[in-house]
Amino acid sequence: MRQVSIIGVGCTPFGKLKGRSIKDLALEACREALSDAGVAPSQIEAFYLGNFAGGMLARQELTAALVAGALGIGAVPATRVEGACASGGIALRHGYLMIAAGCCDVVLVAGVEKMTQAGTEEVTAALTAAADRQAEGSTGLSFPGFFAAVARRYMHEYGATLDHLSAVAYKSRENAQRNPRAHFYGKPAALDAISHSRLIADPLRLYDCSPISDGASALVLVASERAKEFGGQPVDILGSAQATGSTTIQEMDDLCSLQAVVKAASQAYEQAGVGPEDVDVAEVHDCFSIAELIALEDLGIMPRGEAGPRAAAGETRVGGRVAVNPSGGLLSKGHPIGATGVAQVFEVVRQLRGEADNQVPHARIGLTHNVGGCGGVATVHILGAR
16 A cells, blocks of 8 residues: 655634634635645545534535535545544545555545534534434433543543543643634633533533534645655655444443544554554544543553543643643534544644644654544544654
8 A cells, every 4th residue: 555645734713603604614624725735626636525414503415525616626526424523534534545545646635514503402413413313312312421421430440530530621721722723712711610610411511521613624635655746744644544333332341441442543553653652742532521531541642540640640731741632622622523533633734744833842753533423433543744
């Protein structure tokens, strides 16, 4: 398989973007990525767009074709990819494989979601569509409820505390203050306010949960041997993996681990020829504060059961042992579902180029981790600076 590089990135602000359609957001991100790469629309050979709830929330389907047409990329294949919250990561995986397999040389990948125009009840109903409707969705179990159960079990198994969860949320909010694209940029929160915010699903409180957000992000991928033909600073995709796991809570052998993540991480590390100890910066899927702790352990970045106290001790801050979610993560950067997996890569690429807003010193190896549902699908990508 051929080596694949990222030569262009783009991202809209995340948040409540009134007056912006799902098409508008995707176009903005894609045009920024094309400009960053020095690639003309006519040079794109395939387009993959991650989007979860366009039909349910924005009343818009056929999004990939609509965006492709407006970009002027011609009659190339344009495919919408859906994998719940992992839609963006899976779109990247497909774009990567097209180039690695020799089918294309230049591929555009994007992710987008428009959510804030809908009410909380409507958004909750849409998100619940990512659960097994027959087995669990009809019982009323929501994703806050699922991750609350995970948090309680994790606390029971490993002695984690509410302070550990609050430390994750506080670090994310601090990081977002240095990211102008973040949903909560310019909106700091004190640790005490985080710890005493209103209860959502015991033990998770308001700041333990990612916000409803609008936004889009995009990447331009090329065969590495052609990267020098374009402008910009290439970042190589060293490892790319996707795995499937349990889709219901009763199928899980261990509530404190998502096996799809463990499998995908193992495959990505092996392909990249690196280990978790080599990762300088990671953007992980912290849809809830407990999800960050679970992710760090499933990825092998922290020993099992130790992510909570290590996060509270500052090991995951910028300047710590490994910087985790310097963008603010899903908790504070925001979580426009289809855009999330692509936006994680946007952040890591800029970190490895040395041009991030919240720069991690001397970052050379970066990792992204994107999860759909309650762990039914996961992607892990490992990127390397040149």
